[in-house]
Amino acid sequence: MAEPTGAERDAGPESGLEPESGPARDAEAVSKFVESFAAQLVEAGMQRMPARVFAALLSSDSGTMTSVELGEQLRISPAAVSGAVRHLAQQHMVAREREPGSRRERYRVHSNQWYEALTSREAVIKRWEYALREGVDSLGGDTPAGRRLAETLAFFEFVDDEIARMMDRWRVHREERFGGG
Amino acid sequence: MAEPTGAERDAGPESGLEPESGPARDAEAVSKFVESFAAQLVEAGMQRMPARVFAALLSSDSGTMTSVELGEQLRISPAAVSGAVRHLAQQHMVAREREPGSRRERYRVHSNQWYEALTSREAVIKRWEYALREGVDSLGGDTPAGRRLAETLAFFEFVDDEIARMMDRWRVHREERFGGG
DNA sequence: CCTTAACTTCACAAGTTTGTGAAAGTAACG
DNA sequence: CGTTACTTTCACAAACTTGTGAAGTTAAGG
Numbered sequence: 001m002a003e004p005t006g007a008e009r010d011a012g013p014e015s016g017l018e019p020e021s022g023p024a025r026d027a028e029a030v031s032k033f034v035e036s037f038a039a040q041l042v043e044a045g046m047q048r049m050p051a052r053v054f055a056a057l058l059s060s061d062s063g064t065m066t067s068v069e070l071g072e073q074l075r076i077s078p079a080a081v082s083g084a085v086r087h088l089a090q091q092h093m094v095a096r097e098r099e100p101g102s103r104r105e106r107y108r109v110h111s112n113q114w115y116e117a118l119t120s121r122e123a124v125i126k127r128w129e130y131a132l133r134e135g136v137d138s139l140g141g142d143t144p145a146g147r148r149l150a151e152t153l154a155f156f157e158f159v160d161d162e163i164a165r166m167m168d169r170w171r172v173h174r175e176e177r178f179g180g181g
Numbered sequence: 182m183a184e185p186t187g188a189e190r191d192a193g194p195e196s197g198l199e200p201e202s203g204p205a206r207d208a209e210a211v212s213k214f215v216e217s218f219a220a221q222l223v224e225a226g227m228q229r230m231p232a233r234v235f236a237a238l239l240s241s242d243s244g245t246m247t248s249v250e251l252g253e254q255l256r257i258s259p260a261a262v263s264g265a266v267r268h269l270a271q272q273h274m275v276a277r278e279r280e281p282g283s284r285r286e287r288y289r290v291h292s293n294q295w296y297e298a299l300t301s302r303e304a305v306i307k308r309w310e311y312a313l314r315e316g317v318d319s320l321g322g323d324t325p326a327g328r329r330l331a332e333t334l335a336f337f338e339f340v341d342d343e344i345a346r347m348m349d350r351w352r353v354h355r356e357e358r359f360g361g362g
Numbered sequence: 363c364c365t366t367a368a369c370t371t372c373a374c375a376a377g378t379t380t381g382t383g384a385a386a387g388t389a390a391c392g
Numbered sequence: 393c394g395t396t397a398c399t400t401t402c403a404c405a406a407a408c409t410t411g412t413g414a415a416g417t418t419a420a421g422g
Binding site: 363364366367371374377379380381384385386387388389392 | 393394395396397398399400401402403404405406407408409410411412413414415416417418419420421422
Binding site for chain 2: 026030033037041043044045062063109111115119127128131135138139143144145151154158163166169173
């Protein structure tokens with residue numbers, strides 16, 4: 001083996017599991033948060049493994065974890081990590097980085113990145129708008145149903161625009177309150 | 182039988198199915214919109230039957246349909262209608278009304294109501310905030326992870342507030358553009 | 363108060379999703 | 393250029409979901 005034993009990075013003095021060991025980082029507290037936050041994300045419609053991986057990354061000190069670390073924290077197979085990360089990367093909720101001089105990858109939450117991803121359900125809304133426009137056309141804008149669809153469409157157009165402005169304001173607000181990042 | 186045959190309200194001259202019959206309301210066009218809009222809602226994470234029922238209601242002229250009408254339009258069993266409506270009612274996306282002097286119920290989309298429901302993922306966001314607050318407390322607000330969680334929390338608090346304002350603006354905008362309703 | 367229309371609940375079969383172990387692919391390092 | 397650490401893909405079993413028919417419940421109308 002080229003490296004010690006791998007995966008000893010966070011483990012340190014964590015052999016016994018006394019409730020109150022509380023060294024640098026209390027693994028139990030972290031795990032409790034990870035699982036409860038992930039559960040809420042799942043309730044809101046996110047898939048389980050992506051939610052758990054995401055929560056784990058969010059509560060790591062560096063904001064990055066390797067595949068092995070994720071597997072240990074969450075007690076899941078490398079295959080499950082791989083699938084979850086692929087999903088999250090597609091949604092732009094995590095970035096993948098190659099650790100230089102190693103064959104490990106690290107996965108990272110860019111805080112910024114994920115706010116944007118969350119609010120920019122853009123693609124989704126655009127498709128709703130498209131379907132609604134088709135509906136207005138085919139049912140006729142002068143029928144009661146057509147008018148209802150047109151109004152719904154107007155609502156989404158409005159929301160679209162407003163959300164973009166809101167995110168501009170957030171960036172300012174955030175800068176003031178938390179500085180760079 | 183007390184009433185004609187029930188469910189003859191929309192059917193009218195719709196016996197044959199020539200592509201171009203286009204009388205009062207082209208059943209085929211309606212169905213096409215219903216299914217395509219429902220499909221988009223499903224993509225976005227909504228369950229199938231609720232999505233289809235919702236789309237059907239949205240594209241009805243009166244904004245209301247009975248259980249039988251929904252069953253016929255969507256070709257699903259009364260049980261499926263019942264389940265879907267229960268789901269939608271819980272989310273405040275449809276209202277149930279008893280048709281006076283009959284044992285039928287009618288289900289209605291209040292256009293308003295559903296905008297509110299869609300944006301007021303409130304309950305969801307509140308629970309995220311709660312979980313995040315717990316996380317900040319247990320990991321410590323002075324740790325890097327704690328700071329990340331605190332910032333995420335701040336983001337949701339910001340969004341919460343902004344969405345409320347946005348909906349106020351929408352009500353005004355809507356009033357101007359579409360009048361009462 | 364009995365009959366019956368309308369809705370709901372329930373148990374289950376069919377279909378879909380999820381996470382795994384094993385095998386295959388990729389790239390760092392000697 | 394072979395070896396080995398790491399990641400991804402794949403086929404499948406287990407778990408969960410979904411929609412149905414049938415039985416059960418509620419309440420309108422006689």
